[in-house]
Amino acid sequence: MTRGLAGAALAVALAAGVGWAAPAPAATQPAPAATKVDEQTVRDVATQLRCVVCQTVSVADSPSETANQMRAIIRERLAAGDSPAQVLAYFVERYGDWILLSPPKSGFTLLVWVVPFVGLGIGLVLVAITVRRWSRAPQAAGPSQLDPAVRERIRREMSETDR
Amino acid sequence: MSASRLRWAIPAAVIPVLVLLAYGFKTDPREVPSPLLGRPAAAFSLTTFAGTPLSLEGLRGKVVMLNFWASWCIPACYEEAPALERTWQAYKDKGVTVVGVNIQDKEAAAREFLSRFEHSFPNAPDPRGRVAVDYGVYGVPETFFIDSRGRVRFKHVGALTDNIARRHLDALLKEPS
Numbered sequence: 324m325t326r327g328l329a330g331a332a333l334a335v336a337l338a339a340g341v342g343w344a345a346p347a348p349a350a351t352q353p354a355p356a357a358t359k360v361d362e363q364t365v366r367d368v369a370t371q372l373r374c375v376v377c378q379t380v381s382v383a384d385s386p387s388e389t390a391n392q393m394r395a396i397i398r399e400r401l402a403a404g405d406s407p408a409q410v411l412a413y414f415v416e417r418y419g420d421w422i423l424l425s426p427p428k429s430g431f432t433l434l435v436w437v438v439p440f441v442g443l444g445i446g447l448v449l450v451a452i453t454v455r456r457w458s459r460a461p462q463a464a465g466p467s468q469l470d471p472a473v474r475e476r477i478r479r480e481m482s483e484t485d486r
Numbered sequence: 487m488s489a490s491r492l493r494w495a496i497p498a499a500v501i502p503v504l505v506l507l508a509y510g511f512k513t514d515p516r517e518v519p520s521p522l523l524g525r526p527a528a529a530f531s532l533t534t535f536a537g538t539p540l541s542l543e544g545l546r547g548k549v550v551m552l553n554f555w556a557s558w559c560i561p562a563c564y565e566e567a568p569a570l571e572r573t574w575q576a577y578k579d580k581g582v583t584v585v586g587v588n589i590q591d592k593e594a595a596a597r598e599f600l601s602r603f604e605h606s607f608p609n610a611p612d613p614r615g616r617v618a619v620d621y622g623v624y625g626v627p628e629t630f631f632i633d634s635r636g637r638v639r640f641k642h643v644g645a646l647t648d649n650i651a652r653r654h655l656d657a658l659l660k661e662p663s
Contacts, residue, residue: 396616417621419520
């Protein structure tokens with residue numbers, strides 16, 4: 324069952340990965356050089372990149388000069404006909420995966436995407452096992468283990484207190 | 487039964503987390519490995535503060551120590567500045583060029599920095615930040631050591647010392663070009 328859940332978690336992670344990569348095929352079609360660049364596309368790419376001089380802020384959200392220059396580079400490369408995926412690859416080539424705000428869903432950083440789902444799965448299994456044990460145990464073991472002599476004494480003493 | 491199971495379940499749950507934390511806390515979040523090591527150094531062509539053209543192409547065959555700096559970078563850039571000039575003086579006749587690239591700076595402040603430390607090696611501003619991005623620079627100072635065949639071989643983050651510069655340059659000069 325754990326394996327099934329882990330598999331499901333992996334499927335979810337993979338589906339998310341596909342969703343993330345989806346814009347690439349549409350954009351790899353050769354765009355005419357020096358096309359007019361959609362500012363929304365620039366922003367989309369910039370939100371996926373880490374501002375290198377800040378902590379945990381994207382290139383889209385940072386007012387720093389470096390982020391400004393990086394946005395200019397994104398705009399320039401898109402205008403030259405690069406797809407958003409190619410622009411991201413350009414930065415990864417120079418800075419490594421570190422530049423991406425979402426860790427890649429492969430290699431060591433795949434753990435970040437999979438472990439929460441696996442943990443959730445293991446947790447659910449443990450809860451299910453525990454609940455089942457709680458609800459089953461008393462019926463199986465309860466009355467028969469009590470010594471008939473003790474039971475008789477309890478009955479007697481309870482009827483005495485009632486009086 | 488549940489007690490004996492708990493005996494291994496708790497370490498089984500806690501130990502992987504501790505291992506992951508130990509790994510995470512031992513790494514410096516500011517120390518990022520450069521994917522450029524071993525790869526051909528990105529070409530650049532800039533104009534120095536003195537007005538002369540400066541390109542990596544023009545330095546072919548030499549070992550290049552490429553230093554990114556800014557006048558606002560206190561104290562690291564100020565600490566390493568004398569060592570940069572000393573390294574240049576010691577190695578300029580041995581086939582080494584020291585090159586300074588000034589990034590994210592104001593021209594007047596940068597010029598003041600250069601005259602204060604009497605830097606005599608070529609220094610150029612990178613006004614659009616293109617060279618800095620091509621080298622994956624995320625802070626100042628950072629220094630790249632490029633071998634005579636034009637490949638990035640070492641990267642030093644933070645203030646450079648005479649010893650570090652000497653170690654890398656000697657290693658690169660020993661190689662057959």
